[in-house]
Structures are given as structure tokens and as C-alpha cells.
Amino acid sequence: MAAGVVGWTAGEERGQVAGEPGRGLAERTRSLLARAVDVYRGTAHAQRLEAIRQRLDEPLRVAVVGRVKSGKSTLLNALVGERLAPTDAGECTRIVTWYRDGHTYQVMLHPRGGPARQARFTRDEAAIDIDLGGLPPEEVDQLVVTWPSQALRTATLIDTPGIGSLSERTARRAWDLLASEDDEETPADAVLYLMRHLHLQDLEFLRAFHDTEISRPNPVNAIGVLSRADEIGVGRIDAMASARRIAARLAADPNVRRVVQTVVPVAGLLAETAVTLTETEVAHLRRIADLPVKQAEDLLLSADRFGELMPELGLTSIEREALLDRFGLFGVRLAAALIRQKVAGTASELATELAERSGLGELRDLLGLLFFERREVLKSRSALLALDSLTRADARPGSQALAAEVEEIIASAHPFNELRVLSSIRAGWVTGKPEVLADLERLIGGAGTATHVRLQLPPDAGRKELADAAAEALARWRRRAENPLTAHEMVIAARVAIRSCEGMLTELGRSG
Numbered sequence: 001m002a003a004g005v006v007g008w009t010a011g012e013e014r015g016q017v018a019g020e021p022g023r024g025l026a027e028r029t030r031s032l033l034a035r036a037v038d039v040y041r042g043t044a045h046a047q048r049l050e051a052i053r054q055r056l057d058e059p060l061r062v063a064v065v066g067r068v069k070s071g072k073s074t075l076l077n078a079l080v081g082e083r084l085a086p087t088d089a090g091e092c093t094r095i096v097t098w099y100r101d102g103h104t105y106q107v108m109l110h111p112r113g114g115p116a117r118q119a120r121f122t123r124d125e126a127a128i129d130i131d132l133g134g135l136p137p138e139e140v141d142q143l144v145v146t147w148p149s150q151a152l153r154t155a156t157l158i159d160t161p162g163i164g165s166l167s168e169r170t171a172r173r174a175w176d177l178l179a180s181e182d183d184e185e186t187p188a189d190a191v192l193y194l195m196r197h198l199h200l201q202d203l204e205f206l207r208a209f210h211d212t213e214i215s216r217p218n219p220v221n222a223i224g225v226l227s228r229a230d231e232i233g234v235g236r237i238d239a240m241a242s243a244r245r246i247a248a249r250l251a252a253d254p255n256v257r258r259v260v261q262t263v264v265p266v267a268g269l270l271a272e273t274a275v276t277l278t279e280t281e282v283a284h285l286r287r288i289a290d291l292p293v294k295q296a297e298d299l300l301l302s303a304d305r306f307g308e309l310m311p312e313l314g315l316t317s318i319e320r321e322a323l324l325d326r327f328g329l330f331g332v333r334l335a336a337a338l339i340r341q342k343v344a345g346t347a348s349e350l351a352t353e354l355a356e357r358s359g360l361g362e363l364r365d366l367l368g369l370l371f372f373e374r375r376e377v378l379k380s381r382s383a384l385l386a387l388d389s390l391t392r393a394d395a396r397p398g399s400q401a402l403a404a405e406v407e408e409i410i411a412s413a414h415p416f417n418e419l420r421v422l423s424s425i426r427a428g429w430v431t432g433k434p435e436v437l438a439d440l441e442r443l444i445g446g447a448g449t450a451t452h453v454r455l456q457l458p459p460d461a462g463r464k465e466l467a468d469a470a471a472e473a474l475a476r477w478r479r480r481a482e483n484p485l486t487a488h489e490m491v492i493a494a495r496v497a498i499r500s501c502e503g504m505l506t507e508l509g510r511s512g
């Protein structure tokens with residue numbers, strides 16, 4: 001792995017300005033890959049290089065990881081907007097499965113150590129059911145589902161079996177996907193990490209691949225999700241508020257900040273149901289909403305009561321069970337209350353309300369801000385790391401120059417320096433007053449890379465206002481960098497912030 005990939009280097013910043021994160025970087029990466037294709041033409045690596053090159057133009061790859069039953073597959077479905085991934089048990093939940101956009105519906109099965117082949121599948125309303133053709137799940141390396149989908153055009157999603165899970169073997173797979181020990185490039189560009197409760201084992205898992213090379217997930221490309229958030233507070237109607245407080249506390253915990261950028265609470269089941277809501281379900285919920293408040297509350301005190309009481313409600317026990325499966329007790333209560341209070345009248349209004357209240361809206365915003373806006377940077381990072389390992393694995397005439405340039409870009413490109421400083425703040429290597437650190441984080445894109453976000457201004461801020469704020473920030477950080485009392489690490493971080501400010505000013509048509 002290239003030295004100083006994520007290690008602390010004071011490399012000269014070059015190549016890319018703030019505001020259009022990674023565009024210049026992506027161009028450099030592309031031209032380097034084109035050279036690499038020449039160097040390795042006619043070798044066994046030509047194909048792999050082509051794949052690396054193609055990957056640059058593909059959607060960002062986001063892996064969903066976490067312990068078994070943390071709600072990964074359910075959340076994945078919510079993000080896609082369709083029930084594709086099987087949830088709960090079933091042999092396919094033990095296999096790493098990719099969901100990618102494409103023109104046709106297709107499933108490719110990649111056996112361990114054998115050629116990929118098309119697999120038969122059926123789809124019912126709950127999930128895709130893939131026929132492994134008699135192959136035991138352990139023999140399947142991965143499944144690749146191609147599914148025409150707007151959501152998958154933005155990100156290819158990778159569903160993983162759980163960590164700390166059924167078997168050593170299964171756990172190993174989730175691990176391989178993210179922190180492969182061999183020279184392979186990492187398949188995922190970014191990670192959604194689901195935690196149901198703050199479990200020590202979860203943190204250990206994350207820590208193990210942090211602090212190493214940039215190929216491993218680290219806070220810059222990982223978001224934490226406090227999953228199954230509705231179950232906090234045993235389904236009470238204020239469950240999400242409690243979950244929000246816990247998530248905020250987690251996000252402020254230094255141990256957590258070391259491994260994920262932030263933590264958001266999401267009730268994945270409710271989110272999945274919201275985006276796939278049916279008219280029948282709404283009709284059933286209306287019956288509950290039509291009850292007097294007191295009676296409805298009584299009925300929904302527990303799943304058992306809801307299953308058995310009030311035969312006059314006109315819902316069979318199968319229908320009640322179906323509602324519980326799809327909404328959870330919290331979801332049934334919330335949905336019924338929203339209908340009763342006329343917050344949501346139609347199915348589509350209810351869907352919108354539930355998606356928002358499930359935390360899905362916030363998670364989507366964060367994904368946009370922290371992953372998709374930085375898409376070019378994260379993808380370049382994956383490509384450069386893959387190229388780096390290739391040049392190491394097989395030296396050829398010209399490969400040394402390639403390796404040197406990879407190292408140069410990784411050590412010096414400004415977007416990487418921003419990411420490096422971000423993770424260094426998170427790791428506690430750069431210290432200072434909380435408000436100074438917050439200012440620094442924002443300026444270098446920690447809350448999103450848009451100029452107004454960096455400068456903490458509203459989205460409609462004018463050019464002059466933005467430029468004035470950038471000039472002020474520049475002066476502020478120059479003073480800090482030049483102050484002899486400033487700690488060494490902070491000076492290096494300040495230089496990166498200065499470069500970010502200069503970049504914004506250049507973009508705004510003003511010189512620093």
C-alpha cells in the first residue's frame with residue numbers, strides 16, 4: 001500500500017480546489033489509468049485494469065454492513081424503494097449480494113472458484129427468490145442482481161451477511177468485502193454501518209480496519225445507522241425521539257467518531273413499508289384510525305393484544321399479523337394516529353409522512369451530502385488503491401513511474417488531504433477548542449462539500465456574501481497557521497483549510 005495514504009503527511013497540496021470535489025482528481029486518475037492500460041497491455045492484468053477503469057464511471061458502491069438481524073436487507077430495500085433483498089433467514093441472506101441498475105432483470109451467480117453463470121429467480125411481493133441450483137450457500141462467492149431502478153443508478157448497493165454471525169465463515173465474508181488482506185481492490189467505495197445497540201463487538205470490528213490504509217473504511221466513507229430505531233422504547237410513539245437522542249450521543253462518542261462520520265436513527269422496517277405502501281394496508285389502518293382514541297391505544301398496547309382483541313374491528317388475525325410484520329407495533333400506532341389526526345389523508349401522503357418519520361429522509365440527505373457529492377473523490381480513491389496494488393504485484397517496464405505517480409496523487413491531491421484531516425480530527429490527532437474544530441471540519445467539507453455548507457451560509461447566499469465569508473475564513477486560518485503557539489498537527493490541518501478557502505475564492509472569481 002502506498003505510504004502515507006491515510007497516515008499523517010504534510011504533502012504539498014495540489015491538484016484540486018474546493019467546490020467541485022474531485023473533478024480534477026478524477027481526471028488525473030483517468031489519465032493515469034489510461035497510461036496503465038498501455039503499460040500492462042497484453043498481460044494477464046489488462047482485464048483487471050479495464051475493470052478498474054470502468055468502475056470509475058459506474059455508480060458509487062455502498063456496502064450495508066452490521067450484525068445479523070440488524071436490519072440491513074430491510075434498509076437496503078427502503079433505499080431502493082422496492083422489496084428486493086430477502087429479509088430474516090433463508091439461505092440467500094448468507095451470501096454477499098450486489099444490487100445494481102441495468103436494462104434487464106438478471107441474476108448472476110458467482111461460485112467460489114468457478115465461472116459465473118446466470119441463476120433462475122422468481123419474485124413475489126416480499127423479495128427476489130434466487131435458485132442456487134443446488135449449490136450450498138457456502139460455495140457461492142456472491143450474487144449480482146441487475147435490476148432496472150432509478151435509485152440503483154445513483155448507488156450500487158451491496159447487502160452483506162452479518163458480522164458476529166451464524167458462522168465464522170459468514171463473518172469472514174463481510175470482513176473480506178471491506179478489509180481484504182490480499183491485494184485485491186476493495187469492492188465498496190463507502191459503507192453504511194448498522195448498529196442496533198452500542199455493542200462492543202461492533203466497535204472492535206470497525207476499529208480493526210480503521211487506522212490502516214485508505215482502502216479500509218474509515219470515518220470519511222462510513223455512516224453509522226442506529227437501526228430498528230422504532231424498537232427503542234418498546235414501540236412507544238415517541239420512540240424516534242428517544243432514538244434521536246441516543247444517536248446524537250453515539251455520534252459524539254470519540255470511539256464512534258473514529259469509525260463513522262455520524263450516526264442517524266432509522267426505523268428501516270417502517271421506511272421499507274412506507275416506500276412500498278399498498279392501498280389495502282391503508283384501508284386496514286383506517287379501521288384502527290376510526291376507533292375512539294382510547295380504544296385504539298388499548299388495542300395497540302402490545303402485539304398480542306392487537307392480534308387477539310376486538311373482533312368487531314373487522315380485521316382477520318392474518319391481516320393483523322400482516323400489518324405487524326410490515327409496520328411493527330410502533331408503525332401501526334404512528335400510521336393510525338397520522339390518519340386519525342388527518343395529517344395524512346391519502347396513501348401517498350401517508351407514505352411521505354412515514355418515510356420522513358422513519359428517518360429515511362434524513363439518511364438519504366446524508367448519503368447525498370457525505371457520499372454522493374464526494375463520489376468522484378471516493379471513486380478515485382478506490383481506483384488509485386487498486387492501481388497501487390497492481391503495480392506492486394507485477395512490476396513491468398513503466399510500472400514504477402505509475403506507482404510513483406499514484407503515490408504522488410494520493411499524498412498531495414487536495415480532496416485527499418481534506419479527507420485525511422477529517423479522519424485525523426475524528427481520530428483525535430488534531431485537537432483544539434470544539435468550536436475551532438467544528439469550523440475546521442465544516443471548511444474542509446465535513447458536513448458536505450457545497451461552498452455555502454463549508455461557509456455555514458444558507459443555500460441562497462449570494463456570490464459576494466460567500467466570497468466575503470471565504471476571505472474571512474482564509475484570514476482566520478492563516479493567522480492560526482502562522483501563530484507560533486499553534487500545535488504542529490493543527491498547523492498542518494490549518495494549511496489544508498487555507499487551501500480549501502483559496503479554492504472557494506478562486507471558484508467565486510476572487511483571488512485569495
Ligand SMILES: Nc1nc2c(ncn2[C@@H]2O[C@H](COP(=O)(O)OP(=O)(O)O)[C@@H](O)[C@H]2O)c(=O)[nH]1
Nearest residue numbers: 069070071072073074087088228267268269328
Ligand atoms: N421493528 C423493526 N423490525 C425490523 C426493522 N428492520 C428490520 N426488522 C426486522 O428484523 C428482522 C431482520 O431484518 P433483516 O433486514 O433481515 O436484517 P439483516 O439480517 O441485518 O439483513 C426482520 O424480521 C425484519 O422485519 C425495524 O426497523 N424495526
Ligand SMILES: [Mg+2]
Nearest residue numbers: 072073087093
Ligand atoms: Mg440480510
